Amino acid sequence: MASIKSRTLINRMGNLVSATGPHVVEDLNFSKSNVYQQWCDMHLHWLHKYTLWEEADQIALDNPQASIYDQGGKVMGLFAGDTKDILAASIAVVPVEGSKFRWEIVKFAVIPDYQSKGMGGIIFRSAVSYCTLRMQEEVNMLRTIPALQASIPPKGIIQMDSSSKLVSAVRLYQNHGFKLVEDHVGRYVTADIFLELEVEL
Numbered sequence: 139m140a141s142i143k144s145r146t147l148i149n150r151m152g153n154l155v156s157a158t159g160p161h162v163v164e165d166l167n168f169s170k171s172n173v174y175q176q177w178c179d180m181h182l183h184w185l186h187k188y189t190l191w192e193e194a195d196q197i198a199l200d201n202p203q204a205s206i207y208d209q210g211g212k213v214m215g216l217f218a219g220d221t222k223d224i225l226a227a228s229i230a231v232v233p234v235e236g237s238k239f240r241w242e243i244v245k246f247a248v249i250p251d252y253q254s255k256g257m258g259g260i261i262f263r264s265a266v267s268y269c270t271l272r273m274q275e276e277v278n279m280l281r282t283i284p285a286l287q288a289s290i291p292p293k294g295i296i297q298m299d300s301s302s303k304l305v306s307a308v309r310l311y312q313n314h315g316f317k318l319v320e321d322h323v324g325r326y327v328t329a330d331i332f333l334e335l336e337v338e339l
Contacts, residue, residue, distance in 0.1 A: 160257060161222045162264050166215040168202065176225040177202075177215070180247045188303045190328045198245060206230050206245070212268065213245070216261045218252060226252040227261045231269050238276045239294040239339070241269035244325075246298075246307070258310055266314065269296045270337050277339045294337045297322065299329035308333075 168174040178199050185191040198205040206213055211232030218226040227248040234240040243265050248258045273294035280286045298316070300308050308331060312318075315335050322332035 160226060160260060161217045162261060163215045163217065164212060164264070164268065166213045166228070168213075173215070173225060177213070177228055180225065180228060180249050181245060183249070184247055188301065190301055190303065190326075192327050194326055202230075206232055209233065209235075211244075214261060214264055214268070216257055216264075218257070224252075225249070227257045229261050229265045231265050233272070234297070239273050239291050241272065241294070241296050243269070243296060243298040258307075259314075262310060262314060266296060266335070266337075270294070273337065273339055290339070292339065294339050296335045296337060298333050299324035299326050300331040300333065301328060302330050 166173060166177065168177070181195070181199060182191070185195055202213055209232045211230055213228065213230045215225050216227040218224050228245065229243060229247075230245040232242050232244060234242050243262075246258075246262065246265075248261075277290055280290050296316075297319075298311065299322075300311065302308070311333050316333040317335070319332050319334050322334075324332055
């Protein structure tokens, strides 16, 4: 497993927004015109392209409120184009049930026109930063309660499932410090690669 100082991961979201560059939105507004449809289409495209679609994917796409937001998670989006109305990339994060110091990255996609242009890396780092910040907030809260300080772990974990078919994506994850793990049960039947990143808290 990799160990990365959390301070090297944390970038304020405002640093990713510029007048000419891509615009990262921490919380996608699915009520906005065609944002939800773009989100669904970008995921269905790669799932069918690599024959990885399964019922669990459709359940998440049909109801992101229940599958992500109600679990305490977030869906992030990266908008591009002259008017910032093209959802070029998206990623979601959810806390792992039963643990305050383990998060999972799910539903990561970049549309074809914006692949190999750094978009995936930008939003991926945003997701890692978000998970790290949430775990650090929990640590800071526990440190105010003497009786609970012993329960603070030295490191948090960010995990994700993937597929050996997604060679470029897996390379991106590993380039950001994620390591392959064996003892993991994924949420998707088609997943055959499991990765984790240790984050010092």
